[in-house]
Amino acid sequence: MTKGVAKGDLAGSIGPTAKGEAKSAGAAKGGEGVGADAGRNASAISAPAARTTPDCVLCGCCLEGCPLFAATGREELSPRAKALLAGPSKFAAANLPEGGLPQADVAALTGLCLACGRCEKLCPQGVKVPALMTAMRAAHPDFRQWLWKQWITRLGPFWSLAARGAAALPEAFAPASLGLALKGLKGLRPGAGLAPWLTLTEFPVEAFRQKHGDRPVAVFDGCVGSGPRTVWADTARQLLGGLGARLTQARFSCCGSTLGTAGLPVEQHDARRKNVAAWREAGRPLLVTYCATCRKGLAEYLGAGGALFADQAEQEQWRAALVPLSSLLLGVQAKADSTESVEPAAPSVVGYHRPCHADLGDGLGDPDHTLLAALLGPRLRVAAKGSCCGFGGILQLGAPQLSEAVGRACWAGLDAACGQSAPAYVLSGCSGCVMQLSATAPAGAGTGHWLEIVRRA
Secondary structure, eight states: OOOOOOGGGHHHHHSSOHHHHHHHHHTSGGGOSHHHHHHHHTSTTSOTHHHHOOOOOOOOGGGGTOHHHHHHOOGGGSHHHHHHHHOSSTTBGGGOOTTSOOHHHHHHHHTOOOOOOHHHHHOTTOOOHHHHHHHHHHHSOOHHHHHHHHHHHTSGGGHHHHHHHHHHSOGGGSOTTTHHHHHHHHHTSTTOSOOOOEEEEEOOHHHHHHHHTTOEEEEEOHHHHTTTTHHHHHHHHHHHHHTTOEEOOOOOOOOSHHHHHTTOHHHHHHHHHHHHHHHHHTTSOEEEEOOHHHHHHHHGGGGGGGGTOSSHHHHHHHHHHEEEHHHHTTTOEEEEOOTTTSSSOOOSOEEEOOOTTSOOSSSOOOHHHHHHHHHHGGGEEEOTTOOOOSOOTTHHHHOHHHHHHHHHHHHHHHHHHHTOSSOOEEEESOHHHHHHHHHHOOTTOEEEEGGGTEEEO
16 A cells, blocks of 8 residues: 555544444433434344455456545545455455554544546456445444434435525634535525526427326436426426326435435435335325435345345336436437527536436436536536545535535546636536535536526426
């Protein structure tokens, strides 16, 4: 390894250790601290992938794709360093020689993962480092997990209020550990975001009818679409109306993806179970998503099999029901507003940030990019080496400085792709990416979900 961390320096370089934070969380009111969750998170739900993943051979192929390593040059943050510390056999943390890193420091270090999955695609051994990190977080819960759990499972109805509050709070008064998260939340407040300038005129109604008939359609809005950015939810339903879709209602919650990544497998399973039940009660409708992470999170329900679905037939129905909104709109005709007609005018160059989880290997590729490329043509630009935005969920709370470093590197690539001296105008199709891009954007840059720029004629 080219760089490392001395045993005594680890806690100081990455913040409080898991041991110290667990103590703080355990003192939380009402027994909701980490101590109350530790036994539950150690259940069979915890992370079976961590027990079956192959050994890392330290070849270093993953280094090329790791956003944390690229932004910092610190190999102790790289996938192979984490695999060395958390591996299932000869590299297991428990087998470190006397004088090695303490378990608390191992847990803290392995927790610094964006869960982008880029290393998995490059690993010749098939090592799934994000799964190892998820298992480590579940085995070593700390205060950040407790806070993330409250934010996702209990404070959802108050996200809009929190976003307004974040906008009113001077940056100088924001806690250092929450500063980046508050900036991103500020960008999601109602009324913020981009103004529409692309009018969709003719919809592929017949193609939709031939493929899906009169099947009812439910929209999965996720945490952001159902909270601070309801404009996404409203626009999605307007566009589905243009397709002639028969909309139905379902009471969905968080997809559970961010809960699982944070090391909260029990809470993830609860969210999944509730969503499957809501879909079942709604008559198993077509399930339309407009967030790349939500789409990935819902697709991963299939791996739970009998733990969620009544039988194989229902599992296959779920698989067939998952459809990204952008794929349904292929073939739509659009007109960009000009300066002479409606303000704001369409920008001459539009950047696109490709979410790490956009391509699920189901043959659709990145459906949001496919749609935008068809609608915007040569004005759409993508960074030559599309990089992770740096969101990383719980990592943003534990190491905001690392999250921000990755975000700024991402913006540098986007600005270069747009080829302008002014900051770029960038779209994405993931709620987490929009939040992070907003938090790390250079002054004057514009960023938002692609649903913000479109409207139905």
